Amino acid sequence: MSASPPDRSSREYPDRxxxxxxxxxWRGDKVLLIRRGKAPRIGQWSLPGGAQSVGETVFETAVREVREETGLxxxxxxxxxxxxxITPDAEGRVHYHYTLVEVAAESAEGDPLCADDALEACWATAEEAGELTEWDETRRVILLSAAQRRSPQTPQIP
Structure with a gap:
């Protein structure tokens, strides 16, 4: 009996x-971080988020994912x-491949209550977030978002 072919629609070793x-x-000068409960980057501090569902806009995904992971x-x-x-495996094959649309958002109130794939959550300044996060891209995105918030020329979506 031959082995089953890999599921190419899977998030691991995807075909796309x-x-x-x-x-x-953001809440004031602090950004929300979550400790990831799933791969990739399990156990690392990161931004909340996840996969977009069919029929869902990017902003709907942002609202849903934050609500699912933190209740906010x-x-x-x-x-x-x-x-x-893009995360390769030890043999150089693509283990994970995500195109991540990074969205800025504001949260007015409430304490994060971890659920779904978030193990912990905290509010941190951009500097503190830079010390907590391990992935350079997460640090870059947070600093870029902070700069955009300070710039009156940055168009915002109502």
């Missing part, structure tokens, strides 16, 4: 990139950037 949405949630309600304010997250 998955669209993910990362959310830079957010209002998306704009697109920060897009990140290619």
């Amino acid at each position: 990139p998955w669209v993910g949405v990362g959310v830079v949630v 309600e957010v209002v998306p304010t704009g697109i920060v950037t897009v990140v290619d997250a």
Whole structure:
């Protein structure tokens, strides 16, 4: 009996990139971080977010993912950037491939209550977030979002 072929629609060893949405949630001068409960980057501090569902806009994904992971309600304010997250395995094959649309959002109130694939959550300044996060792209996105918030020329989405 031959082995089954790999599931190419899987997030592991995919046959196409998955669209993910990362959310830079701000409250004052602090950003929301979650400790990831699933691969890739399990156990690392990161931004809340996840895969976009069919029929869902990027901003709907942002609102849903933050609610699922932390219970917080957010209002998306704009697109920060897009990140290619490609993780090879030891043999150089693509183990994970995400195209991440990074969304800025504001959260007015409430304490994060971890659920779904978030193990912990905390509010941190951009500097503190830089010390907690391990992935350079997460640090870059947070700093870029902070700079965009300070710039009156940055168009925001109502």
